[in-house]
Amino acid sequence: MRRASWLVLVLCAAGCGNAKVQPMPFNHKLHVTKAELQCDSCHENVAEGAVAGFPRVRVCMRCHKNEEPANPAAVPYIEDIRRHAKEGTDIPWQRLYVLPRHVYFSHRRHTEIAGLECKECHGDMAELEAPPSEPVAKTLTMTNCLACHVERKVLNDCAGCHR
Numbered sequence: 001m002r003r004a005s006w007l008v009l010v011l012c013a014a015g016c017g018n019a020k021v022q023p024m025p026f027n028h029k030l031h032v033t034k035a036e037l038q039c040d041s042c043h044e045n046v047a048e049g050a051v052a053g054f055p056r057v058r059v060c061m062r063c064h065k066n067e068e069p070a071n072p073a074a075v076p077y078i079e080d081i082r083r084h085a086k087e088g089t090d091i092p093w094q095r096l097y098v099l100p101r102h103v104y105f106s107h108r109r110h111t112e113i114a115g116l117e118c119k120e121c122h123g124d125m126a127e128l129e130a131p132p133s134e135p136v137a138k139t140l141t142m143t144n145c146l147a148c149h150v151e152r153k154v155l156n157d158c159a160g161c162h163r
């Protein structure tokens, strides 16, 4: 037992930190097709703020408060949603897309003002039936930010992104 946990520590030092596992196998495709939700029904701040945000449990409860899920395998997850709602806690969604602290990025600027689609930077989330295990890598690189800005004639001032 002791030896096993030590081994896990060593292995994790070499990379477990990168593999983020979501608290439940959330299905984007089902929610944007069958449940007909828009991206901003769940990522509520995407047009108004810098950070898009993960859904609060009250959003899930709009549909999962009473009805049992069609898929029996999903019962424990629906129960988990209700437990969080009852306890007043949020489901601990893991964030994959994180820029270093020295970079400023605003969703509002890119979605509401520039009119870009989520797809341009996040790939086709609406097609995913299980959580992604890693970000679309190029989205988080400086080279990628600069390339689109050059293409769209946005001034690339160092201080605009590094504040």
Ligand code: HEC
Residues within 6 Å of the ligand: 022, 026, 027, 028, 031, 032, 037, 038, 039, 040, 041, 042, 043, 054, 055, 093, 094, 095, 096, 097, 098, 118, 119, 122, 125, 126, 130, 131, 132
């Ligand atoms: C019913 C709520 C819901 C809807 C609707 C929804 N999402 Fe999500 N989204 C989530 C949840 C929950 C997660 C975390 C689990 C996961 O990654 O699947 C997430 C994760 C993400 C992430 C990964 C963020 C990160 O840093 O890990 C992106 C990007 C994203 N969603 C984009 C979209 C886009 C684009 C749409 C519309 C096509 C959309 N979402 C619609 C609930 C939703």
Ligand code: HEC
Residues within 6 Å of the ligand: 039, 040, 043, 046, 050, 051, 052, 053, 054, 095, 096, 097, 098, 099, 100, 104, 105, 107, 110, 111, 116, 117, 118, 119, 120, 121, 122, 139, 140
């Ligand atoms: C111009 C590129 C771009 C567009 C367009 C874009 N995103 Fe993002 N998104 C990012 C970047 C970069 C991050 C990481 C931001 C950070 O760490 O400050 C991110 C992070 C996220 C996250 C996780 C962190 C958070 O902000 O809550 C979610 C969820 C998300 N985006 C959803 C969306 C949705 C939904 C749309 C469309 C309505 C969208 N994004 C449009 C680039 C983009």
Ligand code: HEC
Residues within 6 Å of the ligand: 024, 025, 026, 027, 030, 031, 034, 035, 037, 042, 055, 059, 060, 061, 062, 063, 064, 068, 069, 070, 071, 074, 077, 078, 081
């Ligand atoms: C507008 C209604 C609606 C909202 C809001 C909603 N869901 Fe769903 N959800 C559905 C529908 C419809 C299904 C598919 C039918 C069923 O299983 O009841 C579903 C199914 C599921 C399933 C089972 C998936 C499977 O594999 O069968 C899970 C887990 C789930 N939702 C989680 C969530 C979470 C987490 C949230 C909040 C972030 C959420 N839902 C918000 C309508 C919704």
Ligand code: HEC
Residues within 6 Å of the ligand: 099, 103, 104, 105, 106, 109, 110, 113, 114, 116, 120, 121, 139, 140, 141, 142, 144, 145, 146, 148, 149, 152, 154, 155, 156, 157, 160, 161
């Ligand atoms: C797909 C194209 C695209 C990508 C990728 C993109 N941007 Fe932008 N960005 C734009 C557009 C278009 C504007 C101009 C919006 C407006 O009209 O204000 C903009 C404006 C900005 C601004 C405001 C201008 C300023 O200097 O004050 C900042 C800051 C910014 N982006 C940061 C980023 C960062 C950081 C990234 C990478 C993580 C990024 N952008 C990726 C298209 C993009």
Ligand code: HEC
Residues within 6 Å of the ligand: 099, 100, 103, 140, 141, 142, 143, 145, 146, 149, 155, 156, 157, 158, 159, 160, 161, 162
């Ligand atoms: C459009 C946004 C944007 C602009 C403009 C920008 N950067 Fe960056 N920069 C980023 C992002 C995003 C990262 C983090 C991702 C990466 O390292 O590729 C970054 C990372 C860096 C790093 C850290 C690299 C590392 O290895 O940790 C340095 C240094 C840097 N930028 C300098 C600059 C300088 C100098 C300028 C002006 C000539 C500039 N940046 C302009 C977005 C920008």
